[in-house]
Structure formats: C-alpha cells, structure tokens
Amino acid sequence: MSTTPPGSPPQEFIDLELRCPVQTGVLNPLRTFIATLARQSGFSEEQVEQIEMAVDEACANVVRHAYKHLGVSCDLPAEEQSTDKKVRSSCLLRLRVEIGEGCLRVSIIDTGIGAHNKPKGVESLQEYQEREGRGGLGIYIIRKFMDEVEYETTPESGTMVTMTKFVTPAAKTAEK
Amino acid sequence: MKSYELVVHPVENEADTRKADVIGCLDSHTVVGFERELQSVVDSGANVVILNLESLSYISSAGISALMGLTHRLRKSEGELYLLRPTEKVRRVFRTLGFTTIFRIVDEEAEVGSTPRS
Numbered sequence: 001m002s003t004t005p006p007g008s009p010p011q012e013f014i015d016l017e018l019r020c021p022v023q024t025g026v027l028n029p030l031r032t033f034i035a036t037l038a039r040q041s042g043f044s045e046e047q048v049e050q051i052e053m054a055v056d057e058a059c060a061n062v063v064r065h066a067y068k069h070l071g072v073s074c075d076l077p078a079e080e081q082s083t084d085k086k087v088r089s090s091c092l093l094r095l096r097v098e099i100g101e102g103c104l105r106v107s108i109i110d111t112g113i114g115a116h117n118k119p120k121g122v123e124s125l126q127e128y129q130e131r132e133g134r135g136g137l138g139i140y141i142i143r144k145f146m147d148e149v150e151y152e153t154t155p156e157s158g159t160m161v162t163m164t165k166f167v168t169p170a171a172k173t174a175e176k
Numbered sequence: 177m178k179s180y181e182l183v184v185h186p187v188e189n190e191a192d193t194r195k196a197d198v199i200g201c202l203d204s205h206t207v208v209g210f211e212r213e214l215q216s217v218v219d220s221g222a223n224v225v226i227l228n229l230e231s232l233s234y235i236s237s238a239g240i241s242a243l244m245g246l247t248h249r250l251r252k253s254e255g256e257l258y259l260l261r262p263t264e265k266v267r268r269v270f271r272t273l274g275f276t277t278i279f280r281i282v283d284e285e286a287e288v289g290s291t292p293r294s
Binding site for chain 2: 024025027028031046049050052053056057060063064074125128129132134135137138140141144145
C-alpha cells in the first residue's frame with residue numbers, strides 16, 4: 001500500500017458514518033470499530049493503538065463537554081442530568097471514517113455548544129505535571145498520535161474534529 | 177460483559193501497603209468507579225499501593241489522570257504508587273507519552289520500594 005502525501009484526499013474512498021448516543025458506554029464499541037478498520041487498512045499494531053486512542057479521546061470530549069449546557073454530560077451529577085427524552089435523543093455523536101490508499105481519516109462531529117474541542121490541551125508532559133494531572137492530556141494525545149488534526153467549531157452549532165493518519169514508514173513514526 | 181474490575185488483595189506484614197488487580201479497560205466510562213474504589217483503598221490506610229496492570233487491556237487519558245492523581249496524593253505523604261507488569265500495549269502508551277519517567281513501573285513485586293523512576 002503506497003502512502004498518500006499529507007494534504008491530499010484519500011483515494012478509493014470507503015466512507016462510513018455512525019450515529020451514537022452521547023454516553024460513555026459507546027466508547028468501548030467505537031474503539032473496537034475503529035481499531036478493526038485501521039488494522040484492515042494496513043496500519044501497524046502501534047499505529048492502530050494510536051488511532052484507537054485518539055478517536056477515544058475526541059469522542060470522550062464530546063460526551064463530556066458538547067452537550068453539558070443541555071444537561072447531557074458524563075461530568076454532571078445525576079441530579080443535574082437531563083431526563084427529557086427529546087433532549088437526550090437530539091444529542092448525537094457522529095463518527096465518520098474515510099479510508100483511502102494508505103490513509104485513514106476520522107471526523108468526530110457534534111451539534112453541541114461549540115468551541116469545546118478547540119486545542120486547549122497541554123503542550124508538554126511537563127505542563128501536564130505542573131497541572132498535577134488535571135485535564136488537557138486528551139488533546140495532547142490526539143495531536144501526538146495523529147498526523148493531521150483540524151478543528152472546525154461554531155458557537156452553539158457544534159464542533160467537527162478531523163484527524164488523519166497515514167500508513168508511514170517506521171522512520172516517520174520514530175521521529176514523532 | 178463487565179468492562180472493568182478492581183480486585184484488592186491484603187498484603188501480609190505491610191499494614192500501609194495494598195495490592196490490587198486492575199482488570200479490563202480504564203476509560204471515561206469506567207474511571208469514575210475506579211477513582212472511587214482507589215479512594216477507598218487510600219482511606220483504609222494505604223500509603224503504598226501496588227496496581228497489577230497485567231490484565232489492563234486499555235487505558236485512556238482519563239485512566240492516566242486517575243493514576244497521576246493517586247501518585248500525587250501518595251507522594252505528598254511520602255508514599256508511592258507502583259504499576260506492576262503493565263501489558264505491552266499500556267506500556268507503549270506510557271513510553272510514547274513519556275509517563276515511564278513519572279510512574280514507578282516494576283516487573284516484580286520484589287522491586288517495590290527499591291526501584292527508581294526510569
């Protein structure tokens with residue numbers, strides 16, 4: 001499998017989309033789904049693990065932050081959680097996967113409050129330690145493990161995080 | 177299917193030491209229960225905690241943050257958290273992100289108390 005240069009669209013698209021409820025319980029099956037696709041697309045086991053973890057972190061951010069203003073978040077105590085079925089069913093996490101030659105692109109899309117996924121993560125492990133491990137590691141992981149990361153966010157309209165990984169020679173993996 | 181379990185074992189002749197097996201995955205779904213159970217372990221008088229990670233199949237930033245929080249709490253009272261035999265997958269995550277320089281990772285229980293951070 002040859003490598004598509006960064007910036008080029010993947011060729012021979014496989015284009016899949018999942019729509020999931022905003023619950024932490026979807027994270028495990030989503031990891032299994034993306035890892036299976038990545039493995040079948042020719043990524044090394046280490047790259048599969050990195051894609052799996054980056055997707056997990058981006059999806060966890062949606063579950064934690066995107067719909068908190070509507071009372072739908074794993075961070076809210078039970079008494080603050082919305083019990084309105086209409087509200088809960090309107091809160092969706094969409095996972096879009098595009099696979100081309102030597103390239104896998106994942107978009108995690110929500111229609112929540114927006115801006116929650118803009119890069120606010122730590123820049124280094126030292127910064128994370130200085131925060132005593134309180135937050136910012138997920139975005140750091142996404143940036144470290146994926147080759148390209150783009151955020152599109154609009155206040156009150158949601159966020160789309162698009163992450164791309166290329167099947168790369170060992171040398172590129174080693175330099176990261 | 178249960179996706180996470182913490183099994184705590186008594187440690188003979190070490191009143192301030194607790195050992196526990198972490199089984200399954202530590203992610204945003206399971207970490208709340210994990211942190212609650214860890215807090216119970218610390219509240220029971222533990223100053224040294226050994227977490228056996230040989231059956232931990234996955235760890236996310238939420239799980240790593242829980243381990244960091246416990247490490248900080250224990251070190252403030254001159255205690256320590258030891259991570260025993262992490263799986264190769266979990267070890268790779270620690271190594272790639274740089275956590276092997278922060279956590280005390282050991283392959284044998286005999287190393288507890290004597291292993292400097294690598």
